[in-house]
Amino acid sequence: MSDAKHNSEDYLRMYRQMVRIRTFEDNANQLYLSAKMPGLTHMYSGEEAVAVGICEALTDDDRITSTHRGHGHCVAKGAEFKEMFCELLGKEEGYCRGKGGSMHIADQSHGNLGANAIVGGSMGIATGSALRAKLQGSDDVTVCFFGDGATAQGLWYEVMNMAALWKLPVIYACENNGYSEYTKTEEIAAGSITARAEAFGIEAHQVDGQDVLAVNALTRKLVDRARKGEGPFFIELMTYRYHGHHVGDINREYYRSKDEEKDWKENRDPIVRFRGWLVEQGIASEDEIEAMNAEIKKDASDAVAYAEAAKYPEASEVDMHVYAD
Amino acid sequence: MREITLSQAVNEAIAEEMRRDETVFLIGEDVAEAGTPFKVLSGLVDEFGTDRVIDTPIAEPGFVGLAVGAAMTGARPIVDLMFGDFIYLVMDQLCNQAAKQHYMSGGKLKVPMVLRTNLGATRRSAAQHSQSLQALVAHIPGLKVALPSSAYEAKGLMKTAIRDNNPVVIFEDKLMYQDKAPVPEGEFLIPFGEANVKREGGDITLIATSSMVQVAEKAAETLAAEGIEAEVIDPRTIVPLDEATLLDSVKKTSRAIVIDEGHQSYGVTAEIASRLTEKAFYHLDAPVLRMGAMDVPVPFSPALEDLTVPTPEAVVENARKLCAGEMIHAA
Ligand SMILES: Cc1ncc(C[n+]2csc(CCOP(=O)(O)OP(=O)(O)O)c2C)c(N)n1
């Protein structure tokens, strides 16, 4: 715990960011259920400590690449609710001007290189960003988020090899939530995932992804070392998604039991755990925490209302941005 | 006749062929218990077991490669590629490996496999889950390409594909999975290279594929009310292409619009239009028009996405102009 961010402000910010993600997702789910959101979305609820623990160890110059389950990464890397909800609803003021939607949501100004709807599709991008950092002598680090399912993609093995050969400042962060779509990880992954990175000589760690302090402490160490040219690194974060694969995946007992879901939610919730710790350490009182939760809730509902009333892009935008000037 | 959904039609075709031929097996992501995200393959694992309905890791080039090898050595794999957009991931296995084995071996090796996937925008799924990429594979000699436009075609074409001795790529319209159509009970096959004249008319020919057949049919209804008789033709397979039926129609109507949901430039519409122009030029009263998806990545926002695909209204407007002798593209 000692190497995690260590003043009360940092802790409270981590807590706030986790609650912001959960609140964003609750609202997104509600928008889906009330048929106000176009398409489907993949909820990050349950995995908050992963995105927050990692992104709180990064600066704005550090980059990340995100996934189809990307709202959490987006919030954690500094995005605002208003532009995020606008994007979710396909409005002009969205981060991607409504062109990306849930699966491509990203605030590029804080170093988020985009959410990718191709599983494993950002592994090359993240590693390329790290190559650029090395070539240009910058000390920024790139974190590549992906799921356990994405470890089956061949691209990962190609880029890990190069990242290791050239000591690139990239951290591969595998969010192992136990499932890829409707399949358990053990049915699709042979052997050990950390051993795969180790086979390339890459230092690999496994960490409790429901413990934000543990995630943050580990990431801070690895980021520091990556800046000094000691990368790449691999982290497997053991976590859990609370919802279905996407918001439409409601009847899921055929692949995941209700008891299992209940156990993760009731006994290992990253927000409840951290909140307990904050109170126990005297960093915040229950009342202060409740006030923070309420404020975040209000921010979110204000942002939703704003996004609902916001404009769609003009028709003339449809063929804009195909080519850069 | 009974009506079933396109999804049921595909399921039935595969089940019948798996019963008929033990060498047929299914492979892909979440095909077994989950029956695919669109639930098209639900129940097949119960009948055929996990040896013949195989769930894979998310490793598309890997399992397409396995299918190629299995097909070359005596099996008839059906590969499920969850979204048509993922075809880019498997291009080497499909285009360098599957498509070329027969030719490179002087006819000694063959690759009897089916790759079933989908196409179609307007599902609010953004640029990486909405593409219609049939032109990419149709470009590669050695691959056959089928584009069912209803449950009936979905069943008949799938059965033919499974029995074909070549790699066949079938694109289903993912927005049509729940659409019902009359499908006969019992066995029937639709031969490849036989277009279907969906509606007869003497004024203009609307050649439409897959998702665009309904668009053309709607346009034809509107046009009929205005006294313009459109002939609607569904090629059903673009490789092989039933040129004769298309040419006969165009020689009769002397006007044609070709409609396909792939990007317009360098696409299916371009190929068909140029064949008509080359082979029926002296019968034409107007340039053959292409209507494809706009040449942009598919945007998420409904306000933009709906602008990118051909609509019945747009087809009607173009058909009216062609029939009135109005210029659409000034020289
Ligand atoms: C290349 C590719 N194959 C398949 C899919 C369909 N798909 C979307 S998410 C997903 C599961 C991903 O699992 P994982 O990487 O563990 O991420 P999680 O959803 O659990 O966060 C699949 C198969 C895709 N988007 N891209």
Ligand SMILES: [Mg+2]
């Ligand atoms: Mg997963």
